[in-house]
Each structure stands twice: as structure tokens, then as C-alpha cells.
Amino acid sequence: MIKNRQEMVQVALESIRKKNEYSPKVGLVLGSGLSSLAEEFEGDTIPFSEIDGYPVPTVTGHSGMLRLGPETAVMAGRFHYYEGHPMDTVVLPIFLLKSLGVQTIILTNAAGGIRHDLAPGDLVLLSDHINLLGANPLMGPNDDSLGPRFPDMSEVYTPDLRRLAKEIDPHLAEGVYGAVTGPSYETPAEIRAYRTLGIDVVGMSTVPEAIAARYLGMRVCGISVVTNKAAGLGQGELDHSEVVDTGKKAEHRLRRLLTELVSAVRQHY
Ligand SMILES: O=P(O)(O)O[C@H]1O[C@H](CO)[C@@H](O)[C@H]1O
Numbered sequence: 575m576i577k578n579r580q581e582m583v584q585v586a587l588e589s590i591r592k593k594n595e596y597s598p599k600v601g602l603v604l605g606s607g608l609s610s611l612a613e614e615f616e617g618d619t620i621p622f623s624e625i626d627g628y629p630v631p632t633v634t635g636h637s638g639m640l641r642l643g644p645e646t647a648v649m650a651g652r653f654h655y656y657e658g659h660p661m662d663t664v665v666l667p668i669f670l671l672k673s674l675g676v677q678t679i680i681l682t683n684a685a686g687g688i689r690h691d692l693a694p695g696d697l698v699l700l701s702d703h704i705n706l707l708g709a710n711p712l713m714g715p716n717d718d719s720l721g722p723r724f725p726d727m728s729e730v731y732t733p734d735l736r737r738l739a740k741e742i743d744p745h746l747a748e749g750v751y752g753a754v755t756g757p758s759y760e761t762p763a764e765i766r767a768y769r770t771l772g773i774d775v776v777g778m779s780t781v782p783e784a785i786a787a788r789y790l791g792m793r794v795c796g797i798s799v800v801t802n803k804a805a806g807l808g809q810g811e812l813d814h815s816e817v818v819d820t821g822k823k824a825e826h827r828l829r830r831l832l833t834e835l836v837s838a839v840r841q842h843y
């Protein structure tokens with residue numbers, strides 16, 4: 575299983591290296607509706623379809639491109655567990671970013687707001703997460719040369735990066751992200767239960783990526799765009815096209831935060 579994942583990384587890396595040799599230190603993953611933010615960062619655009627062995631996203635709002643430049647590697651799109659991918663594939667982009675030289679990763683996503691003060695369009699800096707996926711991307715034999723068998727998760731979201739983000743955007747909310755499998759959205763009863771667990775925003779991604787990134791020794795920052803009030807807390811039904819539209823509308827504030835955070839990270843480390 576590990577061999578398979580490391581082989582996938584190697585094959586993907588070789589096809590990227592035929593296109594350019596950049597080794598950026600900062601990586602970004604852009605969630606639903608946020609793909610066009612990749613254009614903010616300098617680099618060559620490599621469609622996922624041109625990366626050997628790499629799947630293409632099946633979800634609207636994930637364009638499926640890597641923008642690889644001297645300072646940043648941006649994954650415009652991600653793979654979700656609910657798409658039917660094994661966890662190895664869900665976290666393949668993280669292992670690939672690591673092999674490209676990335677040391678700091680910024681994970682973004684679209685999420686439903688559970689905490690009462692969160693409204694569509696708000697940004698939430700992740701302070702922690704709760705994994706309700708029923709799976710962990712590190713299951714299976716461990717390669718000790720990559721990371722420990724039992725990696726510590728007491729500070730997944732690097733405090734220093736959170737401080738930098740709050741200096742840039744002092745009104746940034748902070749909260750706990752809960753990851754569920756989806757693809758069905760939650761019932762109102764599930765949302766009430768998640769609230770009592772201490773979950774502030776809910777989504778179907780990010781947590782496997784954050785776990786893999788910490789395992790690999792990366793610094794991690796997580797940012798949710800609240801695209802809707804969670805089930806039962808707002809008006810009407812949840813709809814992915816609204817998730818994508820609201821994600822696009824939040825791009826302006828997120829653009830400033832991401833670009834300034836990337837330059838702060840470059841100065842800081
Ligand atoms: O987490 P990202 O990829 O931003 O997408 C979120 O939006 C989709 C549901 O509308 C799910 O995929 C959920 O995880």
C-alpha cells in the first residue's frame with residue numbers, strides 16, 4: 575500500500591519535472607468554488623490530466639490544475655473520499671507537494687456554518703478539527719522514513735501561521751472544522767449533534783490532507799469559507815451550486831488573505 579502511494583508520487587513527480595523544475599516552499603489547496611484564485615500566484619499551469627497517474631476532479635468548482643511556480647504550488651481542486659477514491663489518492667496531492675519541496679501548506683475549503691455567529695461569506699481560520707470520516711489516511715503499513723507511526727496531532731494548525739493570518743485579517747473568525755464523508759449533506763439532527771461535539775464548520779475534505787501534512791512535518795494552515803448555514807439553521811435546501819457561487823463571492827477577501835499570508839510565510843521562515 576505504501577509502495578503504491580510512493581510509486582504514485584514518483585510517477586506524478588517525474589511527469590511534472592518534465593515541465594518545470596520549481597521547488598516552492600509554500601503549497602495551497604483550493605476548495606469548492608475557489609479554483610480561480612490560482613491565477614493570483616505566479617507559475618506554469620499544469621492540468622491534472624497531464625500529471626501521470628493523477629485523477630481528475632469530478633466535483634463542480636474544482637478545476638483540476640496545478641499552478642507551479644518559484645514560490646508557490648497551488649492545487650486548484652482536490653480529491654474527496656466520497657468520490658470513491660481510496661485515502662491514498664485523497665492525500666496524494668499532499669505527498670506530491672512535499673516531494674516538490676513544500677514545507678508550509680494552506681488548505682482551503684467551502685463549509686457549512688454551524689456556530690450561530692457564522693454567516694455565508696465569512697472566513698474561518700481553523701484552530702482544530704474533528705475527524706468523523708471513519709478513516710485515516712495513515713492507515714496501513716508505515717514508512718518510518720516519511721513520518722512516525724503515531725504522529726502527534728495536538729497542534730495540527732500551526733499557531734504561528736494562525737497568528738500571521740490574524741495579523742493580516744484581524745476580524746478573521748476561528749473555529750473547529752468537522753469532516754464528514756458526505757456526499758449527502760447533514761440532517762438538522764446531525765448538525766445539532768455536531769454542535770454539541772464542538773464543531774463550528776462542517777465539510778467533506780481537508781482533515782485527511784491536514785493529517786498527512788502534519789505526518790510529513792509540514793506547517794499547516796486551514797481556512798474555511800462559510801458558503802451556507804448548515805442544515806436546519808438557514809432557509810431552504812442545501813445545494814452545491816450555491817456552495818460554489820458563495821465560494822466565488824468570498825474570493826475577494828480570501829485573495830488578499832492568501833496572497834499576504836504567502837508573502838508573510840516567505841519572510842517568516
Ligand atoms: O471541501 P471542499 O472541497 O471545498 O468542498 C465542500 O463542498 C462540497 C459540498 O458542497 C464538498 O466537497 C465539501 O467538502
Ligand SMILES: Nc1nc2[nH]cnc2c(=O)[nH]1
Pocket residue numbers: 684685686687754756759760776777778801802803804805812817
Ligand atoms: N458536509 C458539508 N459540506 C459542505 N460544504 C459546503 N457546505 C457544506 C455543508 O453544509 N455540509
